Amino acid sequence: MEKEPFFSAKNLKLLTEPLGRSNPVTVLVLGVCSALAVTVKLEPAVAMAVAVTAVIAVSSFIMSLLRSTIPNRIRIIVQLVIVSLMVILVDQVLRAFAYDVSKQLSVFVGLIITNCIVMGRIEAFALGNKPWPSLIDGIGNGLGYGMILVAVSCCRELLGSGTLWGYRVIPSSFYIANGGVYENNGLVILPPMALILLGIIIWVQRSRSKNPAKR
Amino acid sequence: MKATRNFFDNIRPCFEKGGRLHFLHSTLEAFESFLFVPKTVTAGGCHVRDAIDLKRTMTVVVMALTPALLFGVWNVGFQHYLSVNQTVDFWSIFLYGLGKVLPMLAVSYIVGLGIEFASAQIRGHEVNEGFLVSGILIPMVMPPDVPLWMLALATAFAVIIGKEVFGGTGMNIFNPALLARAFVFFSYPSHISGDAIWVAGLSNGAGVVDGFSGATPLARAAAGNLPFSGMEVEKMFWGFTPGSIGETSTAAILLGAALLTFTGIGSVRIMLAVAAGGYLTGLLFNLIGGSAYMNMPAYQHLIAGGFAFGAVFMATDPVTASQTKTGKWIYGFLIGVMAIVIRVLNPAYPEGMMLAILFMNAFAPLIDHCVVQANIARRLKRAKQAKI
Numbered sequence: 137m138e139k140e141p142f143f144s145a146k147n148l149k150l151l152t153e154p155l156g157r158s159n160p161v162t163v164l165v166l167g168v169c170s171a172l173a174v175t176v177k178l179e180p181a182v183a184m185a186v187a188v189t190a191v192i193a194v195s196s197f198i199m200s201l202l203r204s205t206i207p208n209r210i211r212i213i214v215q216l217v218i219v220s221l222m223v224i225l226v227d228q229v230l231r232a233f234a235y236d237v238s239k240q241l242s243v244f245v246g247l248i249i250t251n252c253i254v255m256g257r258i259e260a261f262a263l264g265n266k267p268w269p270s271l272i273d274g275i276g277n278g279l280g281y282g283m284i285l286v287a288v289s290c291c292r293e294l295l296g297s298g299t300l301w302g303y304r305v306i307p308s309s310f311y312i313a314n315g316g317v318y319e320n321n322g323l324v325i326l327p328p329m330a331l332i333l334l335g336i337i338i339w340v341q342r343s344r345s346k347n348p349a350k351r
Numbered sequence: 352m353k354a355t356r357n358f359f360d361n362i363r364p365c366f367e368k369g370g371r372l373h374f375l376h377s378t379l380e381a382f383e384s385f386l387f388v389p390k391t392v393t394a395g396g397c398h399v400r401d402a403i404d405l406k407r408t409m410t411v412v413v414m415a416l417t418p419a420l421l422f423g424v425w426n427v428g429f430q431h432y433l434s435v436n437q438t439v440d441f442w443s444i445f446l447y448g449l450g451k452v453l454p455m456l457a458v459s460y461i462v463g464l465g466i467e468f469a470s471a472q473i474r475g476h477e478v479n480e481g482f483l484v485s486g487i488l489i490p491m492v493m494p495p496d497v498p499l500w501m502l503a504l505a506t507a508f509a510v511i512i513g514k515e516v517f518g519g520t521g522m523n524i525f526n527p528a529l530l531a532r533a534f535v536f537f538s539y540p541s542h543i544s545g546d547a548i549w550v551a552g553l554s555n556g557a558g559v560v561d562g563f564s565g566a567t568p569l570a571r572a573a574a575g576n577l578p579f580s581g582m583e584v585e586k587m588f589w590g591f592t593p594g595s596i597g598e599t600s601t602a603a604i605l606l607g608a609a610l611l612t613f614t615g616i617g618s619v620r621i622m623l624a625v626a627a628g629g630y631l632t633g634l635l636f637n638l639i640g641g642s643a644y645m646n647m648p649a650y651q652h653l654i655a656g657g658f659a660f661g662a663v664f665m666a667t668d669p670v671t672a673s674q675t676k677t678g679k680w681i682y683g684f685l686i687g688v689m690a691i692v693i694r695v696l697n698p699a700y701p702e703g704m705m706l707a708i709l710f711m712n713a714f715a716p717l718i719d720h721c722v723v724q725a726n727i728a729r730r731l732k733r734a735k736q737a738k739i
Binding site for chain 2: 312317319321322323324326332335339
């Protein structure tokens with residue numbers, strides 16, 4: 137059998153599809169809970185995106201390696217073991233190298249294990265495909281998730297705190313307290329607005345392309 | 352009248368399919384049917400058509416709102432001159448108020464109607480007339496000093512996220528005007544709560560008399576500064592107190608309520624149910640006692656703050672209220688109960704009417720469902736008994 141090149145058209149598609157037409161958040165509506173919880177500021181959102189991408193990619197890769205040796209009946213428990221192992225690793229790395237961010241993300245790093253995208257990709261893709269495509273699929277889905285997180289958190293940090301990545305974007309002289317006319321929007325900080333922003337992103341995507349969920 | 356009719360007949364071809372201005376046809380439609388009763392006649396089948404259509408209904412509500420609005424305009428000026436301790440004649444008071452309220456009305460209408468017209472054009476619908484009333488209601492539930500850009504943002508939020516997303520007038524789950532207020536309430540809390548913002552000009556403090564308090568009666572009550580004297584209760588009823596523009600005068604609101612009841616446009620069931628719910632909850636708190644607020648006479652709850660305004664103009668919104676007769680009683684009663692419970696028991700929110708109505712808006716379909724199911728079950732039971 138001829139060997140497939142690492143970045144064949146098919147594999148590249150695995151990477152790009154989740155960014156658009158089959159985005160895990162906006163089309164499959166998975167992983168919404170953490171998308172609402174960690175998107176108040178840009179920095180933790182990016183950290184979360186990287187963490188989730190790492191967990192999905194590596195656990196998909198490992199599960200794909202093991203896929204023919206695991207009895208079907210106990211596959212969920214094996215998946216849980218591997219995913220939780222990855223989550224603990226990511227958590228430890230975050231604590232070691234980015235303690236502040238890790239504190240901001242608090243419980244949500246541990247909760248990556250409950251992120252439906254992780255188990256969803258393992259069940260739907262890694263168990264039926266070779267390790268390399270599984271890895272790419274994991275990275276693609278992680279990036280698709282991260283893309284939405286970054287978009288939502290940019291809006292929320294800009295409108296809610298007037299900063300981006302902690303740097304002041306809206307000059308402080310604009311604020312009412314300093315004689316200007318502007319005020320930060322408190323609602324954007326609250327979870328409902330994250331849901332509404334997410335809804336607007338889905339709205340825009342669906343009005344631009346035919347409803348991808350009904351493809 | 353004839354000239355206007357001719358004018359519309361003359362320009363109509365431009366807006367018809369193929370005409371130069373076809374893309375604006377729903378705009379023409381909106382203005383024409385605002386001025387004239389549409390000529391459309393039901394063809395085929397049998398229909399019962401009411402002589403009064405949605406635009407005429409909305410016009411009556413606007414008329415019912417007028418007393419409260421006019422009083423509100425005057426009261427904005429009155430409270431301002433009270434705070435700077437000047438005695439001026441009626442017209443300068445009124446003009447000051449007009450200078451505050453008119454820009455708010457303009458902003459709310461321009462933003463709201465702009466979005467309505469745009470979305471009607473995009474979707475190829477006719478322009479919905481629902482915003483006619485919301486456009487007045489939104490400024491009336493705001494404090495006089497709210498920055499205009501916040502008002503514009505809140506209006507846009509209410510119309511787009513509260514209404515157009517669900518499919519426009521008649522499809523919204525929540526009352527748009529209250530949604531606009533809730534938006535400001537949660538986004539910019541310092542501009543819609545506290546003691547300084549209910550009187551125009553008080554927050555920048557120019558020329559304000561020492562010791563003047565802009566606290567609303569409810570803020571006073573929440574602080575435990577009770578009881579109200581007889582004169583203060585009278586003031587609360589007539590509306591000479593600080594507060595949102597339209598909410599202060601129970602008397603003016605009752606005038607509106609009378610018109611809504613007389614024309615049958617506002618549901619008198621809901622109004623009575625809200626009042627009953629509020630009054631009985633007040634009585635219950637009186638029985639429990641404990642704090643000064645809990646001992647406040649129950650009837651004072653009905654004339655304080657936005658209770659009357661909410662009961663008459665917000666809770667009766669036919670789109671977001673329950674549709675069944677029994678449902679209306681339950682819906683209204685629970686609004687009254689909830690509003691007083693929030694007022695008395697939650698120190699963070701001196702006023703509970705907005706949250707109570709929005710909360711019950713969400714439950715209105717469930718109430719209707721239960722009422723309908725109960726009715727079906729009762730009739731089934733009756734039918735079974737009749738067979739035996």
